[in-house]
Amino acid sequence: MLNLFRTEWLKLKNYPGFWWIMGITVLSYPGINGMFYFIYKENTANTKTAAQMLKMLLGNPFEFPEVFRTTAFASSLFVVIPAILVIMLITNEYTYKTNRQNVIDGWSRNQFLMAKFLNVVIISLIVIALYIIVTLSIGFSTTGADVKDKFKLAHYTALFSLQAFAQLSFAFLLGLLIKRAFIALGVFIFYKIIVENIGAQLLNKYVLADTGRFLPTESSDLLTPVPAFLGRLDPKVYDHALSLINQQVFITIGYLLIFWGLIFWIYKKRDL
Amino acid sequence: MSILQVQDLKKTYGKIQALKGVSFEIPQGAVFGILGPNGSGKTTMLSIILDVLNADSGTYSWFGEPASPDLRKRIGSLLETPNFYHYLSGVNNLKITNSISGRGDAVAINEVLQKVKLYERRNSKFSSYSLGMKQRLAIAAALLGDPQILVLDEPTNGLDPVGIMEIRELIIELSKKGHTIIMASHLLDEVEKVCTHVAILKLGTLVTSGSVEDVLVDEDIVEGSAADLQQLKAVLSNMPGNTGITVTDLTVQVHFPKGTAKPEEVNRYCFNNGITLQQLAIKKKRLEEKFFELTNN
Numbered sequence: 001m002l003n004l005f006r007t008e009w010l011k012l013k014n015y016p017g018f019w020w021i022m023g024i025t026v027l028s029y030p031g032i033n034g035m036f037y038f039i040y041k042e043n044t045a046n047t048k049t050a051a052q053m054l055k056m057l058l059g060n061p062f063e064f065p066e067v068f069r070t071t072a073f074a075s076s077l078f079v080v081i082p083a084i085l086v087i088m089l090i091t092n093e094y095t096y097k098t099n100r101q102n103v104i105d106g107w108s109r110n111q112f113l114m115a116k117f118l119n120v121v122i123i124s125l126i127v128i129a130l131y132i133i134v135t136l137s138i139g140f141s142t143t144g145a146d147v148k149d150k151f152k153l154a155h156y157t158a159l160f161s162l163q164a165f166a167q168l169s170f171a172f173l174l175g176l177l178i179k180r181a182f183i184a185l186g187v188f189i190f191y192k193i194i195v196e197n198i199g200a201q202l203l204n205k206y207v208l209a210d211t212g213r214f215l216p217t218e219s220s221d222l223l224t225p226v227p228a229f230l231g232r233l234d235p236k237v238y239d240h241a242l243s244l245i246n247q248q249v250f251i252t253i254g255y256l257l258i259f260w261g262l263i264f265w266i267y268k269k270r271d272l
Numbered sequence: 273m274s275i276l277q278v279q280d281l282k283k284t285y286g287k288i289q290a291l292k293g294v295s296f297e298i299p300q301g302a303v304f305g306i307l308g309p310n311g312s313g314k315t316t317m318l319s320i321i322l323d324v325l326n327a328d329s330g331t332y333s334w335f336g337e338p339a340s341p342d343l344r345k346r347i348g349s350l351l352e353t354p355n356f357y358h359y360l361s362g363v364n365n366l367k368i369t370n371s372i373s374g375r376g377d378a379v380a381i382n383e384v385l386q387k388v389k390l391y392e393r394r395n396s397k398f399s400s401y402s403l404g405m406k407q408r409l410a411i412a413a414a415l416l417g418d419p420q421i422l423v424l425d426e427p428t429n430g431l432d433p434v435g436i437m438e439i440r441e442l443i444i445e446l447s448k449k450g451h452t453i454i455m456a457s458h459l460l461d462e463v464e465k466v467c468t469h470v471a472i473l474k475l476g477t478l479v480t481s482g483s484v485e486d487v488l489v490d491e492d493i494v495e496g497s498a499a500d501l502q503q504l505k506a507v508l509s510n511m512p513g514n515t516g517i518t519v520t521d522l523t524v525q526v527h528f529p530k531g532t533a534k535p536e537e538v539n540r541y542c543f544n545n546g547i548t549l550q551q552l553a554i555k556k557k558r559l560e561e562k563f564f565e566l567t568n569n
Contacts, residue, residue, distance in 0.1 A: 003371065003372075006371055007368060007371040010364065010371055011357060014361075015357075015359050096357055100351070100355060101355035101356070103344075104324060105369055105372040105413075106345030107341060108341040272324040272325070
């Protein structure tokens with residue numbers, strides 16, 4: 001395992017493209033959450049009646065404990081950026097034919113994939129660490145000492161972690177299947193944003209209510225629901241979404257097993 | 273002892289049957305040339321024995337053991353094209369080869385880079401290398417850690433004449449040290465100069481394999497010339513034991529079954545029949561000639 005990690009590090013440490021995208025990833029999570037926070041702060045800061053009404057309506061989504069849910073939702077919107085990294089790491093190997101060279105040099109196909117699995121885990125951990133840093137930074141800077149149960153919604157850390165890993169694993173599967181970086185990324189974005197959203201709506205409407213949540217990325221998208229203030233627009237729907245989270249955990253774990261099972265099976269059967 | 277045993281390998285790509293049950297053995301210490309026209313299945317076969325392609329059926333074993341990643345680490349290989357990370361330097365690419373295979377160390381990396389004359393450019397990115405330099409880096413990777421077995425698919429691709437000569441000398445040097453080298457090549461002249469054994473493939477079928485001597489010599493040819501070639505031809509046509517006569521611009525070649533030709537008898541026979549030979553020699557078939565004969569090209 002250490003050898004796999006060391007070899008992957010040798011591949012990445014002098015790769016400018018990797019560090020550029022990693023830098024963008026590192027900046028994007030504080031960036032998107034910070035942007036939402038500053039918009040909120042700006043609109044609720046003054047003492048005018050409208051601003052105070054808005055504050056009453058929104059509550060404080062950036063205070064503990066709600067900040068866990070708010071940043072999980074906002075961060076989940078930016079999974080595309082680390083997905084670029086994940087897709088790049090596998091498609092590069094095809095572009096340079098180094099995946100076959102790694103096997104020729106003495107790795108088994110499973111070892112090659114284990115090395116890539118480590119990459120996906122590490123990128124997921126970086127994303128999770130960013131989420132935690134951003135959440136705690138915003139939470140501690142906005143929450144008063146009098147607020148109790150600050151960590152009541154801390155389980156959103158685990159939900160966001162599972163979501164990030166599942167969606168990056170899906171991106172990896174697409175990269176492995178498609179082999180071309182830009183096409184794989186295009187398919188990932190198109191599928192995740194367009195196909196699944198429309199597909200879920202159509203399934204819910206024309207097939208069976210609530211079946212859309214079983215789709216590959218929709219299942220993990222539902223792990224991080226919108227912040228509570230948006231839920232107030234339709235409390236019944238929001239409560240239902242919250243009640244489904246436990247089930248979505250199991251569906252997402254199921255998909256994770258399917259994704260990685262498929263990845264290992266395809267790579268074993270495929271000519272390199 | 274056999275280094276590699278290949279048994280009835282078959283491989284298809286859709287409707288194309290790339291290998292149709294190929295079997296052969298490679299003895300230890302051999303320089304084994306694999307020849308064949310384009311599309312004959314050379315690279316497919318090398319890809320299977322290096323586990324980048326899955327065979328439809330058949331087996332192969334290295335060192336008498338079923339193939340495994342650990343056994344592959346003991347083999348230095350160059351398959352088809354130099355496959356390296358374009359954004360990394362030559363030396364950093366070889367560090368990856370070292371990390372995966374366990375062959376060599378930092379000192380050995382510098383040594384192989386010096387051997388292939390890339391040491392001065394070791395810190396340049398692979399993407400900045402010329403075709404020949406890329407090929408030399410691939411040869412350096414194969415040589416890293418001095419593996420006892422080398423698999424080289426078209427090792428002289430992209431090299432200039434000096435580079436080709438250097439690779440030839442390197443293969444001869446490694447062979448003298450007891451390394452086993454498996455080499456696929458289009459350059460029949462090169463193969464003839466360095467190989468001890470050959471296998472010839474045609475359309476996925478093994479046409480022949482064995483030592484170069486056995487493959488090339490399937491009959492004896494004695495070549496002679498005289499002032500009157502037509503008279504020489506007429507006389508030799510009647511010589512007992514011959515299997516055929518070929519006339520070229522300057523010589524007459526008389527063919528005998530393998531191992532039966534005796535030049536002194538040919539000389540005596542001609543002299544007794546009133547012909548004084550100007551030239552007499554045993555002629556060896558060239559690999560190129562044999563290759564074209566076997567592959568009907």
